[in-house]
Amino acid sequence: MGYTVNKSLRFECDYDDILAYLVDDLKSPRSALALINEMDRVIDFLETTPFANSVSTKPTLAKNEYREMTVKSYVVVYRVQESIVHLVRMFHQTQRYERFVMEWG
Numbered sequence: 824m825g826y827t828v829n830k831s832l833r834f835e836c837d838y839d840d841i842l843a844y845l846v847d848d849l850k851s852p853r854s855a856l857a858l859i860n861e862m863d864r865v866i867d868f869l870e871t872t873p874f875a876n877s878v879s880t881k882p883t884l885a886k887n888e889y890r891e892m893t894v895k896s897y898v899v900v901y902r903v904q905e906s907i908v909h910l911v912r913m914f915h916q917t918q919r920y921e922r923f924v925m926e927w928g
Contacts, residue, residue: 826871837912878890883922899913
């Protein structure tokens with residue numbers, strides 16, 4: 824069964840902000856390109872195997888069946904509903920991102 828990957832507006836903003844940070848602040852377009860390439864691979868992976876990552880162990884995320892996937896130094900938070908994989912947010916792995924779960928509703 825194939826899945827459709829849907830990027831939320833917040834995910835797109837997070838992703839764009841991360842890429843801008845890598846290019847503009849860190850002056851590392853190479854890192855930005857590596858992240859873009861890895862994210863493309865992740866999307867391809869999620870289109871076929873979205874359940875490879877278990878439901879989050881963080882209670883605030885688990886109650887709504889959010890899953891997490893590490894991409895380079897970042898965490899992609901997503902949820903699978905029927906045949907759609909919703910990419911919800913993207914954070915640096917050092918952030919305490921679960922506190923933002925209430926904003927995603």
